[in-house]
Amino acid sequence: MNLSAATGSAAPASPDPAALQAFQDLLAGNRRFVEGDVQHPNQDESRRRALESGQAPFAMVLGCSDSRVPVELLFDQGLGDLFVARNAGHVLGRSMQASVEFAVEVLGVQVVLVLGHESCGAVGATVEAIQKGTTLPGEMPILVDQVKEHLDPADPTEQAVETHVLGTLTDLRSRSLIVREAEEKGSIVVAGAVYGLGDGGVRVISGPEA
Numbered sequence: 001m002n003l004s005a006a007t008g009s010a011a012p013a014s015p016d017p018a019a020l021q022a023f024q025d026l027l028a029g030n031r032r033f034v035e036g037d038v039q040h041p042n043q044d045e046s047r048r049r050a051l052e053s054g055q056a057p058f059a060m061v062l063g064c065s066d067s068r069v070p071v072e073l074l075f076d077q078g079l080g081d082l083f084v085a086r087n088a089g090h091v092l093g094r095s096m097q098a099s100v101e102f103a104v105e106v107l108g109v110q111v112v113l114v115l116g117h118e119s120c121g122a123v124g125a126t127v128e129a130i131q132k133g134t135t136l137p138g139e140m141p142i143l144v145d146q147v148k149e150h151l152d153p154a155d156p157t158e159q160a161v162e163t164h165v166l167g168t169l170t171d172l173r174s175r176s177l178i179v180r181e182a183e184e185k186g187s188i189v190v191a192g193a194v195y196g197l198g199d200g201g202v203r204v205i206s207g208p209e210a
């Protein structure tokens with residue numbers, strides 16, 4: 001099922017073969033992780049030295065800070081492979097959007113992946129805030145308010161994690177001209193996925209594999 005169409009976000013152009021291959025490479029790394037067949041690539045001294053003069057990561061991941069979702073580990077990647085930006089609940093504030101744009105425009109990544117995960121505390125806190133009217137202290141409402149925008153107020157639990165990933169994708173496409181143009185040109189794959197804490201699998205819910 002194409003959930004990106006269901007949420008009304010932009011129809012992705014057909015990506016360049018190189019961008020599709022980069023997306024496949026990312027998913028292949030996760031399959032190695034799931035199967036316990038990890039290669040731990042690009043983590044030795046020669047790789048460190050080679051990266052001293054610059055980086056050219058192939059994918060950008062916008063994910064949740066949850067300690068159980070370490071991006072390089074679950075995609076079996078190494079130094080210089082992924083440009084990763086995380087905050088609690090992967091909410092798309094301005095600095096997060098700027099980080100995605102830096103990855104696309106300056107570093108030339110070929111994949112932008114929004115990565116949510118099962119049992120996300122930020123999504124759970126938002127569901128509770130909607131249902132019980134609770135308010136978190138400090139600056140934390142900034143996170144909850146942005147997750148809240150994506151959830152159904154009548155039934156915030158309904159597929160909340162997936163709904164929030166798709167909402168973040170829609171926000172990204174609607175707010176960022178850089179991302180939109182790169183996607184329309186076919187130079188990047190933009191996708192959304194949910195990570196399973198127990199099985200370790202990354203399930204694509206919007207994008208070429210969905």
Ligand SMILES: [Zn+2]
Nearest residue numbers: 064066120121
């Ligand atoms: Zn989370």
